[in-house]
Amino acid sequence: MGERRTRVRFAPSPTGPLHMGGVRTALYNYLYAKQHGGDFILRIEDTDSHRFVPGAEEYIIEALRWCGIVPDEGVDADGKVVETASERHPHAPYRQSQRRGIYRRYAEELVANGWAYYAFDTPQELEAVRAAAEAKGETFIYNQVSRMQLRNSLTLPQEETARLLAETTDWTVRFRMPENTVVAMDDLIRGHIEVNTDTLDDKVLWKRADELPTYHLANIVDDHLMEISEVIRGEEWLPSLPLHYLLYRAFGWEDTMPRFAHLSLLLKPVGNGKLSKRDGDKLGFPVFPLQWTNAEGEKSRGYREDGYFPEAFVNMLAMLGWNPGDDREMFTLDELVAAFSLDKVQKAGAKFNPDKAKWYNREYLRLKSDEELTDAFLPVLAAHGITVTGCYACPVSADFARKEFSKNYVKNVVALVKMRATFVADFWETAPYLFETPQAYNEKDAAKFWKPENAGPALEVADFIAGFEGPLTAAALEGPMEEFIRSREWPMGKVMNCLRLALAGVSSGLGIADIVATIGKEEVRARMERIMNVLG
RNA sequence: GGUGGGUUCGUAUAACGGCUAGUACUCAGGAUUUUCAUUCCUGCAAUAGGAGUUCGAUUCUCCUACCCACUACCA
Numbered sequence: 090m091g092e093r094r095t096r097v098r099f100a101p102s103p104t105g106p107l108h109m110g111g112v113r114t115a116l117y118n119y120l121y122a123k124q125h126g127g128d129f130i131l132r133i134e135d136t137d138s139h140r141f142v143p144g145a146e147e148y149i150i151e152a153l154r155w156c157g158i159v160p161d162e163g164v165d166a167d168g169k170v171v172e173t174a175s176e177r178h179p180h181a182p183y184r185q186s187q188r189r190g191i192y193r194r195y196a197e198e199l200v201a202n203g204w205a206y207y208a209f210d211t212p213q214e215l216e217a218v219r220a221a222a223e224a225k226g227e228t229f230i231y232n233q234v235s236r237m238q239l240r241n242s243l244t245l246p247q248e249e250t251a252r253l254l255a256e257t258t259d260w261t262v263r264f265r266m267p268e269n270t271v272v273a274m275d276d277l278i279r280g281h282i283e284v285n286t287d288t289l290d291d292k293v294l295w296k297r298a299d300e301l302p303t304y305h306l307a308n309i310v311d312d313h314l315m316e317i318s319e320v321i322r323g324e325e326w327l328p329s330l331p332l333h334y335l336l337y338r339a340f341g342w343e344d345t346m347p348r349f350a351h352l353s354l355l356l357k358p359v360g361n362g363k364l365s366k367r368d369g370d371k372l373g374f375p376v377f378p379l380q381w382t383n384a385e386g387e388k389s390r391g392y393r394e395d396g397y398f399p400e401a402f403v404n405m406l407a408m409l410g411w412n413p414g415d416d417r418e419m420f421t422l423d424e425l426v427a428a429f430s431l432d433k434v435q436k437a438g439a440k441f442n443p444d445k446a447k448w449y450n451r452e453y454l455r456l457k458s459d460e461e462l463t464d465a466f467l468p469v470l471a472a473h474g475i476t477v478t479g480c481y482a483c484p485v486s487a488d489f490a491r492k493e494f495s496k497n498y499v500k501n502v503v504a505l506v507k508m509r510a511t512f513v514a515d516f517w518e519t520a521p522y523l524f525e526t527p528q529a530y531n532e533k534d535a536a537k538f539w540k541p542e543n544a545g546p547a548l549e550v551a552d553f554i555a556g557f558e559g560p561l562t563a564a565a566l567e568g569p570m571e572e573f574i575r576s577r578e579w580p581m582g583k584v585m586n587c588l589r590l591a592l593a594g595v596s597s598g599l600g601i602a603d604i605v606a607t608i609g610k611e612e613v614r615a616r617m618e619r620i621m622n623v624l625g
Numbered sequence: 626g627g628u629g630g631g632u633u634c635g636u637a638u639a640a641c642g643g644c645u646a647g648u649a650c651u652c653a654g655g656a657u658u659u660u661c662a663u664u665c666c667u668g669c670a671a672u673a674g675g676a677g678u679u680c681g682a683u684u685c686u687c688c689u690a691c692c693c694a695c696u697a698c699c700a
Contacts (some may be wrong), residue, residue: 102700137699212698219697228626228696261698279630288628293698304700328629328695351630354693358636361692408649412638416648435638438693442636445650509662519662534660571659585659597661 093345095127096318098163099153100308102134103145106381106389107152108366109441110323110355113406117352118321119158120407120429130315131163133184134308136301142384146184152378155393156403157422180315185307192302195310195340196262196295200242204339205294207242208263209253214240231291233268262295264305264332264339272331277319277350277431284331292332305329309336312347321350321431324438350431353410356440364441374443378402396512397446401453405446410439419452451511463500465513470499473517475524489526489612498607505603520599523607526616527594530624534596538587539624546579547587551617555610563602570602591620 099115101107107115115131122129131153133146150165160166163183174181182188199205208231210218215231218239222229229235236243241263242250253260270286294306302310312320330349337346354363358372366389368376380391392402404420412435413420413428420428454462460481467477479486479495486495506519517524530539553573559565574584586596592604592613605613 100700104700134700140699208698210698215698226626230627230696259698263698282629284629288696290696296698298698301698303698308700323694324630325694325700330629353631356693363693408637410637414639416639418649437631439638440636442650445637448650506662508664574659580659582659589660595661599661601659 093318094316095122095125096130096316097122097127097321098130098132098312098315098317099160100132100134100311100322101149102137102140103142103149104137104140105142105145105366105383106377106379107149108364108376109378109392109406110364111149112152112156112158112378113355113409114321114323114352115153115158116156116403116406116425117411117429117431117434120426121319121321121431122161123426124429127318128161129158129163130180130317131160131165131183132311132315133164133186134304135184135186136303136307138186138299138301148379148381155378155399157399158403185311186301188307188311189301191314192295192306192310193300196302196306199264199294199339200262202339203265204335205262205264206236207250207254207260208236208291208293209240209245209257209260211259231263232266232289233287233291236263236265236291258297260297261293263291264294264336266291266332267335272334274330274334274349276327276330277321277348278434279327279351279436282327282330286331286335289331292329305332305336309333309340309342313337313340313342313345316345317347319350320347321352324351324354327351350434353435353438355409356438358441358443363438372443374446392446396514397450398453398457401449402446404453405449408445409441410435447511454507454510454513459500459504459507462503462507462513462516463496466499466503466516469514469517470494470524473521473524487609487612489524489608489615492524494524501607505599505607520593520604522593523604526612526619527592529594530590530620531595534586534590535624538583538590538596539620543580543583543587544624546574546577546584547591548617548621549577550574550584550588551591551613554605554613557610561606561610563600563606566605567600567602592616 097118099118101111119129131150135141146164153159153165154168159168162178162180164170166178171178171181171183196205200207219229231239245253266289267286272284272286274282274284276282292305293303295302330351334346337343356362357364357368364376366376375390375392375395377389377391378393380394381389383389393399400421403422404425407420407425408418411429411433414433470477474492476491476493477496477499478493479497481496481500483495483497485497485501487498488494502520502523503516505523506516509519510516550570550573553570554566557566557569571581574581585601588601589598589604590596592601592608593599
């Protein structure tokens, strides 16, 4: 049994966008599969015809792809949608709605061997029974006691059962939960768990109305048919684990039953409770990997659109509830595959920390080359009406009037601002003045620094810069410029801030030498003239 | 209500039953710097409570408290 191939699956329901907790579950499944040289399967569990949301499946696929989680098998194997079975995909199709023909006979098999029965209660009848129980302050459970008072194949005469089966379509197949039986289970993360069946109910396994199984049946049948070796899923499934164990027993599949691992939930950063899809925008951070627009046209932000790198997002997510056993925090997907281990997965729920997510992005941003960041910055510049021309080998050029800059100029800017940014979009916010001549000056800063005793010296420093000989680099300029100011015994800070106000419109930010070396002598002169005209 | 799961600084976590309970994020202070940012240094801050086992418990057992999930013809 230990020799069998590792095959795990991620089986989301297309009832909406996948949220980050779902991505984490998919990630852990993926890491486990790859580490064991096995298969990662993406199966779509669309057995609830009422809750189907158009676009959700596509969203799930795109989100996983963005994260670099590519299924070996499933609806999106190797980045291509698989619809039918083939030699390469003998287990297809992977959408449960396309497998509906499979389930009925398994449900019937269970009825035949006494593990299930036909139930003829209509949804309305059950609702009434529940309401009645609630009125008495009780909770109705469909179990070994109550089922004998209801209409089903255990209480009705055989002919009546046959007639209802043939003539009505409201019936279901329900699991016949055994009485007073202790189910002993083992979880890879939580250890040994025991539950008495008397606390469990008779779950619906198959619905005649839409000829579809419920989660429980579909799940067990498909996991068996697809030869799943480990089931790694969310903690919300732990209460139904006894039923699943019993189902494997009922089918006689216990010898190939997968091993189970139930992952703790992702909790919201403040207060208690799990991170839910609705918390999204209220809390000021995305809960979805990608932006999602619902049927009402309301948008929920996504990590991708917010400017997160997929590597940062995945790394952050991996560390939420898992650790490598040492102090390492930075992992590529491949490194995660190598380091991952289910027994290092935390049992308790993990509160998501938005600050840490940002920190990860900052770290990954710094790891990236200036060229890569420049390329990522281009769309942001375009949105601000900046035209970028040329190539990385071309000479540097800047035309502030026409808002036209060479690629190398942009790269110089990126090199200057990358240590101050969390997201690529921050490059612009940090120093718009490296692309646009300041049109206005920060009032507070101007009031504080633009005084005759500072402005005069600042203008003289500008003249010094204009007359500076040799290549105009920050390193070459810095020393002589400071020496120039110092030799005249001017207050360094005040003069510098005055100069920065003229060049940047604000008194704080990048180093003067860096700004000057970037925008060039001509633009420096233009900006000094402009501030004289505006502030006098 | 019932069943199951969980509980180490604010957060994520580390600690064969054995040093002063470590690290990262956040926050605060300091150094460097023309400002801001970076960087570096320092600091704040935790074993939910109570019994028990033990020479010794964050770690094992039990009880209590609190939190979470489940309790649908949803997954």
